[in-house]
Amino acid sequence: MTPAARVQAAIELLDAVIGAAKREGAPADRLIADWARENRYAGSKDRRAVRELVYAAIRACGPVPQSGRAAMLRLVQDDPSLAACFDGSQYGPAAIGAGEEPGAAGVAPEWLMERFAASGVSESEAQALMGRAPLDIRVNTLKADRASIELPEAGEELAAPQALRFESGTQVDQSPAWRDGLVEVQDHGSQLACLALGARPGETVIDLCAGAGGKTLGLAAAMENAGRLLACDIDRSRLSRLAPRAERAGAGMIETRLLDPGRESEALADIAGMADAVLVDAPCSGTGTWRRKPEAKWRLTPDRLARFAATQDHLLDLATTLVHPGGRILFITCSLLDDEGADRIEAFLTRHKQWKALEISLPLGRPHRQGIRLSPSHDGTDGFFVAMLGSAC
Numbered sequence: 001m002t003p004a005a006r007v008q009a010a011i012e013l014l015d016a017v018i019g020a021a022k023r024e025g026a027p028a029d030r031l032i033a034d035w036a037r038e039n040r041y042a043g044s045k046d047r048r049a050v051r052e053l054v055y056a057a058i059r060a061c062g063p064v065p066q067s068g069r070a071a072m073l074r075l076v077q078d079d080p081s082l083a084a085c086f087d088g089s090q091y092g093p094a095a096i097g098a099g100e101e102p103g104a105a106g107v108a109p110e111w112l113m114e115r116f117a118a119s120g121v122s123e124s125e126a127q128a129l130m131g132r133a134p135l136d137i138r139v140n141t142l143k144a145d146r147a148s149i150e151l152p153e154a155g156e157e158l159a160a161p162q163a164l165r166f167e168s169g170t171q172v173d174q175s176p177a178w179r180d181g182l183v184e185v186q187d188h189g190s191q192l193a194c195l196a197l198g199a200r201p202g203e204t205v206i207d208l209c210a211g212a213g214g215k216t217l218g219l220a221a222a223m224e225n226a227g228r229l230l231a232c233d234i235d236r237s238r239l240s241r242l243a244p245r246a247e248r249a250g251a252g253m254i255e256t257r258l259l260d261p262g263r264e265s266e267a268l269a270d271i272a273g274m275a276d277a278v279l280v281d282a283p284c285s286g287t288g289t290w291r292r293k294p295e296a297k298w299r300l301t302p303d304r305l306a307r308f309a310a311t312q313d314h315l316l317d318l319a320t321t322l323v324h325p326g327g328r329i330l331f332i333t334c335s336l337l338d339d340e341g342a343d344r345i346e347a348f349l350t351r352h353k354q355w356k357a358l359e360i361s362l363p364l365g366r367p368h369r370q371g372i373r374l375s376p377s378h379d380g381t382d383g384f385f386v387a388m389l390g391s392a393c
């Protein structure tokens, strides 16, 4: 592909990304993978170049741009050498017209920037959400140890005891260590957040929003595969991905349970009031993961944010029915917005007078109201809010 053809392909993909963001369609990663599958003439260098252009243009635009072309014209403002690709050649984009408007620059749509500011997130901290995430792994202590594991490359040792960092794009999932379950890909912040629960061998722990089990596997390792660990979710497809991962990791203690949204208590009646700890890794907007999915900033609406907050309240209330007196709940969201972080804890404590926020000690992060905040700019991790709640005995 010529450089101009790559730019045109990126423009078309950006149109698809913008359309998908408006109607809750496929994420950018999937759209790019589909494009690569359908356009076999594009070699690996072309695919990489097109992908880079798409992501760079998304990162460069704050509000949703009018079109893929407007998004690319924003990128031209940052990298004027790209202007030469608008040459009107057969597969390239038309020449840039006089007065043609680029998409607006910025980090995110205005309403979101206001919410960040209200959540104590500075402009530069928000800007760091548009950076690129490195690749972090967790060495699985059920099978190996960070001090002795042999990997094709030595990673950087991080603060979480089993965390190693590699450059973004490192193909860890091709290595024998990954295939044999010695390592899992997991953001450093996610590892730290998980550690905050302090899960111990022999305990009964419920991972209420387990998804495909990223944190469940970390909990099983912390519990040394001893005790009871129940992984729940309402999403059958995500939860079904946990079993093969657990097998690879040697985490035989994990039980899974599919829940019905709004009727979760029914499926959990047999374990109500029995858990030592419940992890509520709640569904959220994911603003803390924008380094990996920058287009998510265009998907969020005030209405969707309010729906996440309502689900978070519901899940926290549900968690109180699952622990025994003296039990604990760890609330995690991968977001820097107080609407789905500190505000949820404040509202919880108003509803549940017999509960209190407990102190969390982590090697990274900053206290933020009743919890801890981790962020890309401060901690080099994805963005998280983590709070621990304890019930009276």
Ligand SMILES: C[S@@+](CC[C@H](N)C(=O)[O-])C[C@H]1O[C@@H](n2cnc3c(N)ncnc32)[C@H](O)[C@@H]1O
Pocket: 208, 209, 210, 211, 212, 213, 214, 215, 216, 232, 233, 234, 235, 238, 259, 261, 262, 264, 281, 282, 283, 284, 311, 315
């Ligand atoms: C942040 S993700 C979990 C990520 C996962 N814990 C991990 O570490 O990979 C939130 C999960 O909550 C699930 N969820 C949404 N509503 C739920 C509900 N009412 N009960 C249980 N899980 C729910 C979603 O399906 C999603 O998998």
